[in-house]
Amino acid sequence: MKPLPLIACLGTALVGCGSLPRDPDGTLQRVRSEHAFRVGIIAGAGTPGGNAETAAFIARVSRATGARATVRDGASEALLLDLEAGGLDLVLGPLSPKSPWADEVAILRPIAEPVAPQHLVVAPIARNGENRWIMLLEREADAVARGAR
Amino acid sequence: MSSLDRVPAPIRADMKRAIRLEWFNIGFTVSIIVVMGLVLGNSQTMKTAWIEDALGLIPPVVFLVASRFERKKATRDYRYGFHRVHSLAFLIAAVALASVGAFLLKDSVMTLLSREHATVGTIHLFGHGFWLGWLMIAAQIYSIIPPLVIGHLEMPLSERMQDEVLHTDAKMNKANWQTGAAGIAGIVGLGMGWWWADAAAAAFISVGIISDGWKALRVAAAELVDGMPRELGSTSLDPEAKRLLKKLQDQYPGADIRLRETGRYIHAEICGVDPDRRQDLEALWPGKPERSWRLAQLSFVPPDQD
Numbered sequence: 001m002k003p004l005p006l007i008a009c010l011g012t013a014l015v016g017c018g019s020l021p022r023d024p025d026g027t028l029q030r031v032r033s034e035h036a037f038r039v040g041i042i043a044g045a046g047t048p049g050g051n052a053e054t055a056a057f058i059a060r061v062s063r064a065t066g067a068r069a070t071v072r073d074g075a076s077e078a079l080l081l082d083l084e085a086g087g088l089d090l091v092l093g094p095l096s097p098k099s100p101w102a103d104e105v106a107i108l109r110p111i112a113e114p115v116a117p118q119h120l121v122v123a124p125i126a127r128n129g130e131n132r133w134i135m136l137l138e139r140e141a142d143a144v145a146r147g148a149r
Numbered sequence: 150m151s152s153l154d155r156v157p158a159p160i161r162a163d164m165k166r167a168i169r170l171e172w173f174n175i176g177f178t179v180s181i182i183v184v185m186g187l188v189l190g191n192s193q194t195m196k197t198a199w200i201e202d203a204l205g206l207i208p209p210v211v212f213l214v215a216s217r218f219e220r221k222k223a224t225r226d227y228r229y230g231f232h233r234v235h236s237l238a239f240l241i242a243a244v245a246l247a248s249v250g251a252f253l254l255k256d257s258v259m260t261l262l263s264r265e266h267a268t269v270g271t272i273h274l275f276g277h278g279f280w281l282g283w284l285m286i287a288a289q290i291y292s293i294i295p296p297l298v299i300g301h302l303e304m305p306l307s308e309r310m311q312d313e314v315l316h317t318d319a320k321m322n323k324a325n326w327q328t329g330a331a332g333i334a335g336i337v338g339l340g341m342g343w344w345w346a347d348a349a350a351a352a353f354i355s356v357g358i359i360s361d362g363w364k365a366l367r368v369a370a371a372e373l374v375d376g377m378p379r380e381l382g383s384t385s386l387d388p389e390a391k392r393l394l395k396k397l398q399d400q401y402p403g404a405d406i407r408l409r410e411t412g413r414y415i416h417a418e419i420c421g422v423d424p425d426r427r428q429d430l431e432a433l434w435p436g437k438p439e440r441s442w443r444l445a446q447l448s449f450v451p452p453d454q455d
Binding site: 138142 | 265266267268269270271273278280282337339340341342343344
């Protein structure tokens with residue numbers, strides 16, 4: 001492979017990359033076009049009405065996307081399986097970075113830190129690779145975390 | 150007497166340049182390893198490129214070690230001198246190159262089979278959130294430039310010096326910049342939503358690297374089992390060695406002529422002939438006179454001792 005043509009190709013590709021990243025499965029695009037996103041809350045992590053940070057986070061994501069959240073509670077295993085299968089767009093709750101799920105889903109920066117004994121962090125969890133959606137979630141999680149401090 | 154004593158001044162100057170170049174190579178590679186390590190994130194492509202950059206240190210290090218030994222004179226315990234350290238260094242460099250290719254192929258095939266979607270999130274810099282992919286691309290661009298330049302400088306030097314280790318390092322540098330380019334394509338592809346792009350590009354490039362590594366391994370093995378000298382970077386027989394063999398066969402018909410390569414040098418053995426006169430190695434060399442230094446030794450084995 002010759003370096004110059006390759007560099008030219010890469011340069012051309014980079015020029016057209018203003019809108020990067022995009023989601024392989026188009027999560028953010030769908031959320032915006034359908035004005036809806038599906039949230040699972042791990043039981044015990046609080047509900048939108050019961051946990052200030054979780055509620056604030058969902059409200060911020062709603063505002064940022066112009067979409068309405070459909071929320072349901074459940075056990076972590078069931079919710080994460082559904083997230084992986086594309087049945088949910090977002091899961092909120094405590095999940096250890098050492099959990100076997102850590103490689104299967106994207107555990108984002110936490111929005112709140114629950115108290116002992118487990119010291120698990122409440123974080124948004126998204127499907128791996130949906131990078132545009134993940135960027136938006138991270139931005140809103142940071143805003144909530146800053147407000148909580 | 151050290152093996153370098155018959156090497157002409159221009160080649161010795163090339164060797165000094167190659168040693169300097171390898172120190173630069175090590176310095177830049179270490180800086181690339183640090184920069185890439187800072188932006189690894191969750192990207193498998195970046196992790197693979199990082200491991201490859203670390204493996205890329207092996208050929209320049211073994212080259213410097215071998216060059217140091219080559220300058221040493223024979224000792225009481227090593228009476229043949231240290232020519233063969235170069236052959237050993239070549240084998241190590243060849244294994245490193247082949248390993249990089251195999252590692253890259255395995256990793257990319259696994260990524261494709263498991264349909265792994267890499268998550269690349271954001272990073273905060275100067276109060277703003279950026280997609281980490283942009284930093285990864287910047288790191289990959291930095292990782293491409295030194296091996297591209299150093300590899301191009303090494304190639305002609307390795308040909309003049311007949312240096313397989315340096316030649317393998319030039320190939321390793323080629324592997325590194327190509328992997329970096331595949332890495333950029335991969336991160337851009339990831340950004341475009343094509344999760345398979347980086348793995349597919351890496352798998353394509355790994356085939357070439359494995360082929361170069363396998364070729365280098367075959368030549369290194371041939372050198373270690375005293376096979377006929379091979380052409381630089383190829384498994385074909387060295388044309389200069391073939392001409393030398395023909396010349397010796399003409400001069401000593403019926404004798405068993407054996408040629409072998411130790412590092413950059415050729416040793417010739419005429420078996421079944423009494424040493425009749427002192428041969429002039431330079432006059433015997435059938436190729437260009439400026440490369441006659443390659444013939445380091447000519448020895449005779451009388452018929453009753455073969």
